[in-house]
Amino acid sequence: MSFLQAILDGLLIGGVYAVISIGLTLVYGVMGIVNFAQAEFLTIGMFTAWFAWAFLGLDPVLAAPLSFAVAFAIGWVVQGQLIARVLSAPSVAQIFLTVGLLIVIENGTLLLFGSQFRSVTTSYQTISLSLGPLFISIPYLIAFAMSLACGVALWWFMRASWFGRAMRATAQNPAAARLMGIDTALMYKMAFALGVGLTAFGGAVILPYVTVYPGVGGQFVVLMFTVVVLGGLGSVAGAVVGGLSVGVIQSLSSLFFPIQLQNLVLFIVFILVLAVRPQGLVGASR
């Protein structure tokens, strides 16, 4: 029974890992840029939701669209003013830029908001559903449901909308896309803003169970990269599979090993998967 419980907890947590990592994979998939500052947008999303809770009395889950909007706007400007300049530059320049951005955002939030932990209090925070002998944590369930809704919305957007198709066309072949009359610069802005917006959205929905402080992104950055590489870098479906797998692996490993070894087990599985399937679980299909 504890096995089932561990799988359930892992899936719930993994759903959130998936949504915060989709942004990272989207940016890479469309633009070929690895955004090291991605996790900082999680911090931005969490702070936005925290302020909305503290000053507007908004539940973090309801504030998630606001977090998305704030990060989307920042992402739009960052892409247009900064990233656009290094799109065709050597990858070292791209790495310096996004790592620089990471440092600026982390220290900027530190300067603006101070270093203390901020936590929200919500009515459902300490409630869980009992399903026979299983417990389903309500904050985890809500975060999972919100992530799922967000993922479905993204899927629909990429499949069905003109923008989504144009974005995929840009990812496949920017030159051909331009010939077809697609404004690729706009697509890049859209992809980057959407990517960081999704991560910020994920930040807001986890606020009921994770406290926010300027360094919180650092707790997730390695996980995010693990998720996308495990699933297949650049693949949205891969991020979902990767996210759920990482959640379940972490959760199951703590049944058999001390919780400190959680990430050790994760990385052993990670290395094994990459040894057998270097393109990741879902593969390189974008």
Place this chain on the structure above:
Amino acid sequence: MSKHHSLGSTGVNRRALLSGTAALLASPFVLSSARAEAAPVNVGVIMPLSGPNAQFGINSRNGIELVADEINTAGGIAELGGAKINLVVADATSTPTTAGTVAQRLITQQDMTAVLGAFVSSLTIAISEVTERRDIPLLTMSFADQITGRGYKNIFQVVAKASVIGKAQFEYTAAIAQAAGAKIEKIAIMYEDTAYGTAQANGLRAGAKAANVEVVMDDAYPLGITDTTPLINKLRGSGAQAVFPVSYLNDSLLIIRTMRQQKLTIPAIGGAAGYVIPDFEKGLGEFAENVLSIDTSNYDLAPQLTERFRKRFGYFMVHEALEHAVCLEVLVQAIRKAKSAKAEDVAAALRGAKFTGGWINGMTGGAVQFDQTGLNVLSVPLMVQWRAKDIVTVWPKDIAKSAPVWRS
């Protein structure tokens, strides 16, 4: 007499100010030599001001600043011609390697009389390696046994060490349960795996073993954990009658929240740190009620002193603020005694002597006396409990402000 003195010193200040202004136009170097008459006493304050443990660093700094400002407003250290205390605050971050580097830089840049810091045991250990090499006294309220267990000559620990605190955490709990007619046979321990958590868990184990109590769960977890569900799942299955979590803030909130989610109502007895600051109650609201924690001092034992902190900062004087205030009080008394701000003179004055009065009245034992390892032999742990948004001393009986509530 004092009036005459203060008039005189105003004159000196005015002259210094004039020459200082002139010197400012010439070069900044002359300015510092013009002020050198009552050379300030430099005290390094190295605290985690960013990262996961920043809140504790800020609390500690507040306590130190309060005492320094009070001494400076009262005319500084008379034995050194009214020298002011100059706090040089530095951010240790929450990483030990950075803490060591920061300490090194601080000491190289300025002559330090002493260093205070750094709340987190693993940071204090890193800093102490630097201060020991440079023969500068380091006063701390960190818990780990290692701090005074390495034969260092320049380290002074004003509180009991972690193994003693951990043992008391268990023994006080057993006594409180017994007083309520309950008997504990199985306990669970979970701790954050740095110097502090590991050392305190050793004390808990020793206490349980001595009392023939079974430890049915004994798990370490990493600093910065974001999901405690696996721990609580295990706790639920373990059949423990009480849980002893030793954690900083974020993890303490996660642990209690997840316990409540899973409807686990066994008593939780925290290991100080995250369990005894206002943010704990703020983060948990009604779920903080009746949570017990071991501690090394509590504001309600010296309300007349700690009220000054509340007045200035707007929250009760948390133990790290109080104990850091005691560190500075002890340091200043040693400087007065040595009539010198030289690090080696001050270190000599700190050893062996018994310090009393002022902020030291806030300590259990009512005085501070360091043995040859630098440990304050008079400090005794105490148990506190959250009651209606307030934290109350409930054990040992002779100093308790209220009787403990035990619900098993």
